[in-house]
Amino acid sequence: MIIEHRTYTLHPGKTATYFALYTSEGLAVQLEYLPRPLGYFTTELGTLNQVIHLWGYDDLNDRARRRALLKRDPRWVAYVDKILPLMQNQESKILVPASFYTPGVAHYEHAHEHIA
Template sequence: MLVEMRTYTTHPGKWRDYLALYEADGLQIQKRILGRMVGYYRTETGALNQVIHMWGYRDMNEREERRTVLMDDPDWKSYVVKMLPLLRSQESKILVPAAFFSPQWQE
């Protein structure tokens, strides 16, 4: 199992707009297609104007399959056109659990 951690840095002060747009237009699409939301956060200290979301996958093949479906979804494409102007940068990391940890999401 693995977790993809995506960090989006918005333009200063635009994290509220980003979260409002995501809740209204993007959340249900991603939950339907990506499936396992592990967490969704915003930064309060440190690097500001960041939104971090994490999604769980069985393996890289499942991640690729689900993200391909997401990128082809017409509603997602429409959302992305509205969302991208709010962002300054995006970063993605693939996290694998330590040998002694087992993720707690449900299949």
């Protein structure tokens, strides 16, 4: 398993708008294609106005396939068009869990069913 660690740095004051759009338009669509959310966070100290989310994949090919499908979904494209103006920067890292750690899937409140 690999983990994608995505960090979005938002313009100051835009976090509530981002989360409102994500929960109303992005989350359900994203979970249809990315069934292993490992966490979704905001920063409280350090660099502020950041949203950090973690996603589990079997490997880089699994990630590429799932993200390609997501990017072709017109609902996702419309959502991304709305959130991009809220962002200053995006960063993505690939993490490999240590041999002694097994990541668990996050459970989102009000999450819809998703495709494996």
